[in-house]
Amino acid sequence: MIESSNPYASPYTVAAQPVDARSAFIRKTYAHLGGAIAVFALLEYFFLQSQAMLNLVAPMMGNWWLVLIVFMGVSWIASKWATSSTSLGMQYAGLALYVVAEAIIFIPILYLAVGMTGSTVVIGQAGIITVALFLGITAVAFITKKDFSFLNSFLMIGGFIALGLIFASMIFGFNLGIIFSAAMAIFASVAILRDTSNIIHHYGTNQYVAASLGLFASVALLFWYVLQILLSLSGRD
Template sequence: MLESTSYASPYTVAAQPADVRATFIKKTYAHLGGAIGLFAILEYFFLRSQTMLNLVQPMMGNWWMILIGFMGISWLANKWATSNTSLAMQYAGLGLYVVAQAIIFIPLLYMAIAITGSTALIGQAGIITAALTVGVTAIAFITKKDFSFLNSFLMIGGFIALGLIFSSMIFGFNLGLIFSAAMAIFASVAILRDTSNIIHKYGTEQYVAASLGLFASIALLFWYVIQILMSLAGRD
């Protein structure tokens, strides 16, 4: 999940006429759809590539290194996507982030396939993630409330989650189903905040950055929904 960027109120989408706001929202969700589509295409080919399988197998035992690397890439992608100097740089940030997410998801998706013997669990996770995203998005658009006050909660919760994740890697304990459920709720709250920011906080030319922030939160939700379904499948 990436932090969204706020802009001075006269330049935000919320301060613009209705047609400008509508255009910005359409562009943001069009780019979000493109990011999700690219992610799905990459995973389709990655999961069928022996070369990619050979590449990610060493990742399975070095999650702490992958997490640190991913955090660095996320920071760089967000910096590029929020650039005001070049639209091409913004697209490069979004593309970099989608590719990084697609790669880091591969070991998890392989494990999900190994548990069920098919991609059915991944499909179920996708449907659940989509349903939760639509529900949370509806709340933001129907209420039109500014949920930026959730920033503090998300920041503190994010640090706690990272601490627990690194602790589990160092001491070798399993965070379990309860942690995955808590993180799914965390990601849903992040989607609510990010959607609110699309309505209230972004500048009119920041639709690429807005789509990246929302994609990041949706990917986080997808990750933990898969974890929850894997845990439940393992109990059968």
């Protein structure tokens, strides 16, 4: 029987495995995360060059409530597929579905960013800030090795509040503003901390695809709101 210093570990989690197994799981998880981000970036590049794609997503600007509902449904399906214990192919299908869905939902804000600033510089700045925050949060999780699963309740309640405010803003036509974007950037940062902690403590060694999807979702959320903040600041100049 393998002993673990982690009191939360079960015999089936990565935390209960030997060092080489844990290292292999972490490498696979972050390799898949890097691949997902690379595919996302390539899709955005090609989507923004395609007038047909821009015409396709243009109606999204006036129907964000419907887009969010569809995206939530797609996210649920993708998560279910990615956590499949019977098929590795299904896990990859879930990750691929989620990456494509994120790429599509990001088109309007990226197009707006280019239109407002006349270049892709602000998108690059948002990317750099997101990566810097992600690396810092990841370092905290790995250095402290604490289990941050207690944040699940905060994230669940915060997520429902955020969705409520978003839908209310769409129904009543008010702008949530930069303070909401900053709060959501903090929310996404907490989610990254929780997700990274789960990689260390709670996933099984064959769940690296699901782990990478969870991290990708949180990183994408952080990128979205960092970009929103930068666009709000640039609009004040």
